[in-house]
Amino acid sequence: MLVADHLIKQQMHTPDRIAFSENGRDTTYRSFFVNAGRISHVLLHHGVRPGDRVCLLLSRGIDAAQGIYGILFAGACYVPLDPQNPASRLAYIMGDVRPRCIIGIGACPEWCDASVEWIDLNNPQLFGDEQHGDIDGVYRSSPEDLAAILYTSGSTGNPKGVSISCRAIDAFVFWSATTFGIGKEDRIASLAPFHFDLSLFDLFTGVYCGARTCFVPQSLTLSPKKLVAWFDEVAITSWYTVPSILGFLALRGGLAPGQLPAMKRILFAGEVFPLPGLIRLAQALPHVALYNLFGPTETNVCTFWPVQRSRLETLESVPIGGSACEAELMISDSGELLVNGPCLMSGYWQEGHVQALDHPWYHTGDRVSRNDHDELLYHGRMDRMIKSSGYRIEPAEIEAVINRFEAVRGSVLVGESDPICGQRLVAVVAGKSVDLEALRAYLKQNLVAYMQPYRFVQLQAIPLLTNGKVDYRAVAGMI
Template identity: 30%
Template sequence: MIRLVTDYLDYAAEHFPDKEAFIDENKTLTFSDLQIEAQRIATQLAKRKVFKKSVAVFLNKSVKCISAFMGIAYSGSFYTPIDTSMPMSRVEKILETLQPEVIITDKKHKEDIELFFHDIEILVYEDLMTSNIDGLLLKQVTECIIDADVLYVLFTSGLTGVPKGVIISHKSVIDYTEWVTETFKIDDQHIFGNQAPFYFDNSVLDIYQTLKNGACMYIIPEQLFSFPIKLLEFLDNKKINTIFWVPSALCLVANLRALHKLHVKSLNKILFAGEVMPNKQLNMWRSEYPEALFANLYGPTEITDVCTYYIVNRDFKDSDALPIGHPCLNTSIMVLNDKNELVRNDAVGELCVRGTSLSYGYYNNQAKTSEVFVQNPLNKNYREIIYRTGDLVRYNEYGELIYVSRKDFQIKHIGHRIELGEIETAISAIQGIETACCIYDENRSKIVMFYTGDVIEDMIIKTLNKTLPVYMLPNKKIKLDKMPLNLNGKIDRVKLKELL
């Protein structure tokens, strides 16, 4: 029985000890190496009686992070990844909320963190690697850990820019990991090409599928995502067969016409999540990889990455909305209207989730937690918590869920209730448009369209006139050389608002 995520590593280290597990530009860890490094870290935490405490990991994205995550898990505490490339103002906000017991970093970044935080013990990776493993101590610690204990706290900011720490347990990650393995038939022959930062929940799939199945994960150098041909060459050279990327990364490769220049022979599973995937760019990928499995995964960090999915099994026009599909196994979905009633037919409502995947809420933020983790309004008989995602969805004629927009993006404009996501879908289908995002300028009551690509402005309105009513047409169009992206690789709406 799998009780803790470290059970995955123990199994892999026993059955695939010498197999390359996690690989970055500078270092390769076998499963045996990873287990040893993790248990060295765990021993030092256990000796300091760091148990059920928060531990921050301040490192470059690398295999060293995986060792730290697993070491913290072995010790019975929980980790928070903090990338060294994050602005220090954000790091300060995160650590102020988290108040970690310990920070793990390396020699290169020790001084950086010491400049700002003098009262938190700092453990250096290189020093930890010279310590001994106390197997008896770790056995005693492990016996005290249960699957309901917290595994990690990931900080997400959404539109506000204020970090919120999402608390996820071992059992939630195990529930998700088992579902991914079963649904996508993952085994030890899978080679993952990791794109997501470790502070972004998309990385959870890559990391824990590798651990559970004795697979292999390459950490793709970040700079390659600015050079699509070199990126595809990397996938081809490493024989990567499975990727789980944000749509922005997939769209970049498609928009720069790299797909026809180099075909990655090994690539056969292409998963994506984090934002809307436009069908125009997806169709480019499907044309180049007709035999590959494509899947649209949907879910916020608060439900352990994914709560619905759609394996792409039919053709779509460029202007169509791609379904987010059906609930994952052991996850229940409810679509509620403003009266907390289940929607009927194709009416739009808020997607709400219940199940093992749910977060415990936001770290040190009970007020925000109680706003969105609420009693199921359809159940008056006993306590049953659901998560209100804030996402508006509807069912299509196939009974599949269609993402419409964020509640935050639903606007009232000249007397009409409008979903900005519907406008963005229509814009994205226009020939020549690469990326698009709509922001509502409340002060001027205008729908502002930001876009990249080579297209005549008159052609935009001419095309949109055929698909949208007049009241939904953008009032202002701003062409950008490059669409701003946030730390997770999604379109940065906060920065776009600053351009209004």
């Protein structure tokens, strides 16, 4: 049984239970399965074959979830695109991943390569009268088949596709279901966009356990008290999210002991949870088990720490704990965390195929150490990667865009600490004649909102070391 097979199992055992809910629309396991099957048939009809990639240009929700299962039923691999991304980034991803089809709603966007088939889910003729509630047409995946490619910021200056196999997703699903004890009575809140690895829990662990996954209405994320009221009303028991939104709720959501009685567990990952916010959350929800999950997209979750409330006041930072998903962990001589295990990606996607890993141990680029409790502590990056509001940002991707601008002779992007989003971006730009206002306008057209520099520093030249490399210490002293 792999990934999408769990849906087949659930629709046979509990066809009438609700699988997904979104803004008052409920879909049972049976109808979710039937709809995914119809999408799968449409894909097969459009020439999708096992091993193909299919892009998904949809916001998170039932339609997108059905699309994902439909893609997997066809034996293809899903590639979620963020509709908020600038066209240039989406066009790059399309060129890199070379999908057979792209699933969306409405008209095909302009940046989309005309040779790629556009499938409009709103097209009334799309499905015909067929029902396709059978499992005969479902492709039986092998463990090493790719299930998903998630694009993340790349150090080469372009986004890179983390290729995730059915085996890797299944290892995470099994581990998360058993470790957190998710059952069919559980209700999971889903807020993470599908191009974030956090969504694997909402999409697959919930189905594996026969639970109900409820999509958080996007508008509520802007009103902390209404969001808390929604959690109460829907009786959410489980939530996997990022610390920044939890901090927002703990600070302004009016959370207090006795509230959210149904909530059993909250898992968080994606960035360091500042201790004051975590302490506040732990005090406000004393009955809820809290877990800090850790790992880059390449390894999914490789360590976790069940939050021990009694120790929070004495800690200097939140530990990332010990092995998750049966990962083997090793700390190199330089203090870098190395990971091996079933959750590891298959490799990066490059120009039409997976570049297999040349080493069994994945080098995370994260500096860690062990404390007296034999728990791992996170100390930041070995390289220049910046984490801002849960987003992972490779400075090179932004520098490459800046360097293409008129009169720019070089640039360095650095993070400076920020109490709310962790780090904010400062662009150091070489070239005295660079028009910064025009540069700002140009970046708005070419970079995602979370990659926009917070401020600019203009220099004659980027300081270099004697070996010709950028002197990052000198740069840091100038901002």
